[in-house]
Amino acid sequence: MPSARRRKAAKAITSDQQSTSKIDQPKNDLNINALNKNKKRSKRSCIDNCCWLIGFICSTWWFLLFLYNAMPASFPQYVTEAITGPTPDPPGVKLRKEGLKAKHPVVFVPGIVTGGLELWEGHPCMDGLFRKRLWGGTFGEVYKRPLCWIDHMSLDNETGLDPPGVRVRPVSGLVAADYFAAGYFVWAVLIANLAHIGYEEKNMYMAAYDWRLSFQNTEVRDQTLSRMKSNVELMVATSGEKVVVIPHSMGVLYFLHFMKWVEAPAPMGGGGGSNWCDKHIKAVMNIGGPFLGLPKIVAGLFSAEARDIAVARAVAPGVLDLDIFGFQTLQHAMRMTRTWDSTMSLIPKGGDAIWGTLDWAPDADHVCVAKKIKKNDTQTTGEIGVGFDDFKSHNYGRIISFGKDVAELHSSKVVRVDFKDAVKGDNFANRSCRDVWNEYHEMGIGGIKAVADYKAFTAESVLELLQFVAPRMMKRGGAQYSYGIADNLNDKKYEHYKYWSNPLETRLPNAPEMEIFSMYGVGLPTERSYVYKSSPAGECYIPFQIDASAEGGNDQGCLRSGVYSVDGDETVPVLSAGFMCAKGWRGKTRFNPSGIKTYVKEYNHAPPATLLEGRGTQSGNHVDIMGNFALIEDIIRVAAGAKGDDLGGDQIYSDIFKWSERITLQL
């Protein structure tokens, strides 16, 4: 116990110090005493100095802390204003001066990952953490007991519900997702601005749900949908106004599911009847909604390599890639995320018709260069020269391709070998990998090779691929979600809940008064398709990984470290966020029989001007957009009673309409 020894030493020093300080006083004896103590002193000096240094640092730190605490609360703002000039009022204050008041109750539906989860029952290794946050907050437990933490965060592999003996539940109330981690706001800014015009707990409701579960399972296990329904009804009853619903990210799909659920008759649905939405909902203001799924999630499921979807890795990518779990971080993360049914709700929907075939994609003419420049030097945004006209279109349709050459070749030249019949090899690594289970180990070398030989996968074949590499997960997911396009919406089978969250396989509710907004950021490169390679290492490793060496030429900036990117908000491509409101639901279509009005509101990304601005007031990033002043203003106006046309209708920066036109879909 080295620490114990150190303490002893420290004690010895204390006594010594006392004696020396006594000696200090008679100054005449100083020299003699000093000489006597010479030997001891030289020994002590190092520790002494350390102590002195620590003490000094501590005291200065405390002093600064004290100054900081004693500082008047308006001081930072004062400094900011002194440097950057007067900051604009936050939208809430501004609109309050205009006389806006709280009118419609507001419902927030948080997305994946951002909602907090807390422990209600666990294994002995989680002692003392009852009702403490396992997800969200400080994540202290990840470092303290990582394996235990993974165990508790995972769901049952067969049922997609709690593993036996573990109960992890969503945090409820506004605190569930106001801040994700300390200081990293999600909903907090929006809440604060709404509060300025008079909102409070009684007319704001955070529909927190367990984002790991499939949507229907949140109702089966926690009755979350029922809870949301009765809270909406309560707020409508007490305020006399319809609610404005604000879903974010995956919450968009969750709320689509809710709208179908609430109308469906009782055993499977909420029994609200066919005009429930009309009676209770004024507007649905989707923020960054991945209506048609995310390409990112494919990479996430395929090799746990989503660049920033913040599943587990996001907590501390650098650290997790190292060896705290003994080199198996990614495998553990994969094992955990594959038990989460909700991730499968984000798999790209609509197949090749939406996401493109091997040689065609609706957004193929995207110019990446401008984006690239913007990203590289944010300071000189004014100098963007466009002038790169000689691009060729990208094969965005190939969501996964093996090798850069495959990604660029014309389809006729790609030799593909069908993988579905490939024989899966024996469990070559079952023993040595112990608990790092994932289904790759059951595939065997033959299966892996077969996958790589297929070369390129489009949105439809990606589904088959996932079914091949992760059969159990996809079987669970298949019972909960569907990814196709309906030919005939009157078909009885579409009453099943697995279709409810796919906008291409459901009708919007019969609510002609309702408005649907799609609000998302543009101007950030967003992952669209991937270049993969087979991973060299065998054994317990994930056999595929993104080929980070694949780069486009200087003028073809779309391919960067193995990822083709397109316009979007860094997570959701424009196509997924905008298509439904731009075309699929616009006017009276078969997906929108009652002609609910739709609006597309895009927010062009502008990086924060100075460091002091934090995450920026004009950001278009998937999460940071929640602090975008323009977006907040739009929401507040609608909540205070404005209609979509009062806000100025559509607001478009991207090519969404052009791209939507290219998609041929029976409407």
Next chain:
Amino acid sequence: MSSVLRFRKLCVTGPTLRNYESSDQKPKDVKQGIERQKVEKNKKRKKGWGCVDSCCWLIGCMCTTWWVLLFLYHCWPVNMGGLKGPEPPGVRLKNEGLTALHPVVLIPGMVTGGLELWEGRPCSQGLFRKRIWGGSFTEILKRPLCWLEHLSLDNETGLDPPGIRVRPVPGLVAADYFAPGYFVWAVLIENLANIGYEGKNMYMAAYDWRLSFQNTEIRDQSLSRLKINIELMYATNGNKKVVVVPHSMGVNYFLHFLKWVETPPPMGGGGGPGWCDKYIKSIMNIGPAFLGIPKAVSAMFSAEAKDVAFIRSMDPGLLDSEILGLKTMEHLMRVCRTWDSVVSLLPKGGEPIWGDLDSAPEDEHECELETKSYFQSYSRENNNSRNKDTRPQIQMKEPTKYGRIISFGKTASEQHSSKLHKVAPMELMQAISNATCGEVWTEYGKINRTNIQKLADNKAYTAKTFIDLLRYVAPKTMERAEAHLSHGIATNLDDPKYGHYKYWSNPLETKLPEAPDMEIYTMYGVGIPTERSYVYKVSPSDKCNSIPFRIDSSAEGGCLRGGVYFVDGDESVPVISAGYMCAKGWRGKTRFNPSGSATYIREYRHKAPSLLEGRGLESGHHVDIMGNAALIEDVLRVAAGATGEEIGGDRIYSDILKMSDRVKIELQV
């Protein structure tokens, strides 16, 4: 600032100077040089090693040791935290096979619920959605006046002052811990979780405890919220009725809810007469203040409740001193008096319950036992001798006159009523004052000195007359609050006036709902001396805005300690208030309980905890009882489906049945 700079310079220059010198001397004579060098070095160090450095050094040492200890503490394996305590009741009952059955609704009491800021004045910047009540209370010290301003309500309406919105914290976090480490509901919640409860079948009905009960509905729709959540839990948990667990003032709040929910919409919740029968299995009142608490009187009268945990309890010593400029108590009084809910805790039922000038139901109460346990709770071992000393003194000849809730002077509290000097109430009400102070803080500022003397001349006030006294000294507060709350006894419950919401929280002026299957429990601690009546004196201070009355803490003797007469109870609620309704008022079919809902009394005798136990597993204290293992077991069993008979019916240690018999109230249907 400059001193700090100097300090830093000292610290920085010290070591560098030393280095410079030593390197300079090196090329000189080596053999001697080394020795001299050492001497020089030490000299320099001696000079440099001044007081400041020693301080730094000391702090460094302490920090390091602290870190090492902290590190060791964190390395300590979690599941081997030294001694293993007794198995919590939840785990034991889970092993017995109990599982969650009925949804549970928790209703917190006064003070324990957290409040957060939603809109405030500029002085409260940066506190948006931060707790200003509950939690760490750091803001009190930072900006006390601002804090008080935000906590008070409007003096006229009893609602928010303009520009300020302070709202209750929702969810289980509202009242699980009051301050860090000070549990309220947390232990109960954890034990419920052990047998399978979680967010979906457990609901904390947090409300703003400063408002009058009806106002929580008017402003926040708290009652509607409670109703809809009970209905939701009933529907989503397989049509199982709920078990309601109110604590302290939450008991009165829930009584109010029971009437509210049945009343038709404009005033009530429109649930109809069968609502309670349909949705509620049982009400398990913990430490209920059914008939009010005498403590509230002294709080209203002079802000001096001994420990009712109003603001004083946070740090009495500090607040009594001068941080607010000698006016602490006055500030507190001003804030408290804007809270209508305090008035809901005033003793109800008047003299039949609380006693008249000469007799009270508790007359036979012997304080000897109380004092003994009182001492025991503080120092069990070394106080035997003192106990022997005190015992002979407490030989009661004359029964204590508990009925006189406020008396002026110790003699007035003991004399027979015929000898008391009385002032006609009319005379009291006449006196109108001219305010003498510029800025009026409390309403005492409006009453001049002679009238105060007159109030004191009346010598003794009972549960009936103290209301007049309060009406006189705090006219605005009482006027506002009495529109929402009532403290009498109904003679005829069928009178249509009792349909008004102001009677709903008074069990003596309402009927229980038509719910023959519903069970009502009253669970409270006994064996702790509890404030029952007070000996006052006129405060000598003649300053503006000071409170003219003080508890005469020099009055001692028998049940009288520090100017306060004690009876049996849980330190806040006397037994008679907690137990009477279930012991007699509602027992069987009475006019207050027309459908004959079953009632049970569960008393828990206080046993002081040893040091290691924290706040104890067998405490009977008003708040600590929430950690009482026996009480938790009872709640769990009922929540898991047991009836009152199955958990053993009544369990009585005090004289509550005897006392109740002495209360003369018509109970026949």
